[in-house]
Amino acid sequence: MIEIKNVGKSFQGKEVLMDISTTFEKGKTNMIIGASGTGKSVLLKTIVGLFSPDKGAVLYDGRDFHKSTVKEQKIIRGEIGMLFQGSALFDSLTVAENVRFPLNIHSDLSESEKDDKVNFYLKRVGLENAAHKMPSEISGGMQKRVGIARAIVMNSQYLFCDEPNSGLDPQTAWMIDQLIHEITQEYNLTTVVVSHDMNSVMEIGEYIMFMYQGLKIWEGTKDEILDAEPKELQDFLFSNKLVRTFKGI
Numbered sequence: 001m002i003e004i005k006n007v008g009k010s011f012q013g014k015e016v017l018m019d020i021s022t023t024f025e026k027g028k029t030n031m032i033i034g035a036s037g038t039g040k041s042v043l044l045k046t047i048v049g050l051f052s053p054d055k056g057a058v059l060y061d062g063r064d065f066h067k068s069t070v071k072e073q074k075i076i077r078g079e080i081g082m083l084f085q086g087s088a089l090f091d092s093l094t095v096a097e098n099v100r101f102p103l104n105i106h107s108d109l110s111e112s113e114k115d116d117k118v119n120f121y122l123k124r125v126g127l128e129n130a131a132h133k134m135p136s137e138i139s140g141g142m143q144k145r146v147g148i149a150r151a152i153v154m155n156s157q158y159l160f161c162d163e164p165n166s167g168l169d170p171q172t173a174w175m176i177d178q179l180i181h182e183i184t185q186e187y188n189l190t191t192v193v194v195s196h197d198m199n200s201v202m203e204i205g206e207y208i209m210f211m212y213q214g215l216k217i218w219e220g221t222k223d224e225i226l227d228a229e230p231k232e233l234q235d236f237l238f239s240n241k242l243v244r245t246f247k248g249i
């Protein structure tokens with residue numbers, strides 16, 4: 001579980017996060033949605049410790065990240081997996097070497113234990129036959145799968161995904177959404193997905209937080225979102241043709 005408590009953040013006097021509080025529960029796919037420039041990325045970066053909040057706290061299962069010692073922060077960081085926009089694989093490493101990378105940096109495992117882990121997670125994401133391929137030789141969807149395997153190979157407790165579907169066709173996007181959702185339940189992860197994609201929101205959004213100009217305007221589930229009242233959220237939702245069709249508008 002990750003608790004965000006009254007987080008505020010400004011850049012050069014401009015408030016980009018205002019008193020954000022929420023709870024991302026374990027075993028759930030939590031989503032942060034909102035238009036461009038509303039502070040989703042700044043919030044994500046504050047949660048993972050790339051930015052310090054000016055006010056408030058971020059608690060990882062009760063551990064206040066920004067008040068922790070460097071040693072404690074390192075432990076929490078070791079429990080965090082990130083799936084970056086565009087996958088961010090190392091072009092010069094094979095698929096297996098990419099997945100192995102965090103183990104080489106952060107673990108004391110023997111080489112054969114690392115082999116076992118890499119093989120296990122590659123199999124889990126359906127890429128056991130692509131281990132020796134280079135990223136340039138596989139599709140965008142497969143690259144995302146490698147990114148997912150790399151994000152969870154350290155037995156991560158927390159999984160952050162920044163726009164996991166960007167650049168994918170609808171069918172592949174659906175498969176990546178399902179994989180993130182399944183893995184979240186299977187390994188009881190606290191997953192946080194930043195997304196613009198209403199398809200994803202309606203498929204896997206067990207908890208959704210809508211941001212508008214640095215504020216949390218609404219929170220709820222995918223079953224509640226189409227009837228949500230805030231005008232800012234309705235404008236955001238109903239600018240999407242699929243949602244209008246779904247609602248019969």
Ligand SMILES: Nc1ncnc2c1ncn2[C@@H]1O[C@H](COP(=O)(O)OP(=O)(O)OP(=O)(O)O)[C@@H](O)[C@H]1O
Pocket residue numbers: 011016034035036037038039040041042043
């Ligand atoms: N390092 C920074 N220094 C100064 N201002 C920043 C910095 N990072 C973000 N901002 C500002 O914070 C605001 C929120 O930006 P953020 O990137 O979080 O939006 P977003 O909701 O993630 O948008 P998008 O969906 O386009 O990625 C913007 O006004 C942005 O210009």
